[in-house]
Amino acid sequence: MVLLTTPQQQTPLVTWEKLPDDFILPDDPVENILQHPLADALTDALGAANRIQPEMLIAANFGIVANINKKTVVKAPDWLYVPRVLPVAADVIRRSYTPNIEGEAVGVVMEFLSDSDNGEYSIRPTFPYGKLYFYERILQVPTYVIFDFYEPTLEVRRLENNQYILQEPSSGRFWIPELKLFLGIWRGTRLGLNINWLRWWDEAGNLLFWSSEQAEAERQRAEEERQRADNAIAQFEAERQRKEVFAAKLRELGIDPDAE
Structure with a gap:
């Protein structure tokens, strides 16, 4: 897929501000019923392998917040990983996440390809900003994963010199440094669904159950x-x-x- 060249734009002014309690988060419908099972399976395997620590944030369809040119921008990737976040009070439900003031930068984001307008590849540099542009230029997420479970195809981009570089797999799998695991496609059945799943493998090549x-x-x-x-x-x-x-x-x- 050919990406259009980003028009010359002034460097956006990015600030990090906690989302106001009265901010109404977008309640967009899930574009495909498989998105939640795919995300849940990724998290489930990490939990079963005791690879989730209390200080981590692992979530699906969860809002990441940035303030760009004095406008609040919220993107909700299908799956995300933050290595360390600040704790919240026991009676507080985390509604969103603002990097740098609520914890560390986002380490990994994943998008499961939708049938809409290739939004996962969008480099739109103006409000409301494309996903690829937002993850690459604003959040500077080290690893961006795009998965098409119908083809199936898996693309992993790594941030190098402030630009995403498409990675080449090794034996069909991609090394994800932030999690010290390989990520790949696996066909099989879970919860009655026989589809193409994303699965984790450890450094020795063992599948995480x-x-x-x-x-x-x-x-x-x-x-x-x-x-x-x-x-x-x-x-x-x-x-x-x-x-x-x-x-x-x-x-x-x-x-x-x-x-x-």
Whole structure:
């Protein structure tokens, strides 16, 4: 896909201001019913592998805030990762996230390709700003992922010298430094959906299980251990019976098997 050259624009004035409590967040409908399952599966695998820490922010369709030329801009990527955020009070629900004043910069954003107007590739440099422009120039997110689950295709862009560079996969997977994991496409079934999923692999190439897969693996291990225990008991019982039969034959011959 060819991106149009960004028109010459003055450098935008970017400030970081917490979203006012009375700000009405956009309530756009989800463009595809698969967006939530895809995002949930990514988070679920991280949680099952104990790779989510309390100071992290991992969310789906969650607003990231910046103030550009005195206008509040909110983008809600389909999935995002922030390595460290400041805690909020126990009775406070985090409605949005403003980098630099509420915690560290956003580390990873993902967009699942929609059927609309290629908004995931938009470099519109004026309000309300294109997604690619916003992530690259304003937030300067190190890793931007675009996933088309129908094709399926996966694109990973890394920020180099303030510009996104399309990465080349290694054996079909992309290294995501912020999470120290590989990201790739996997076809299979979860929650009754047989589709193309995004999955994580560790540095050694091991697939990170979803919690359901982990539970099934643990069930199978428990079943195998029970089977081994049953086999050991059966073997012990067979040996006991063999000894009883042998002792009975010795008694028939007038030999006391218990005599020393």
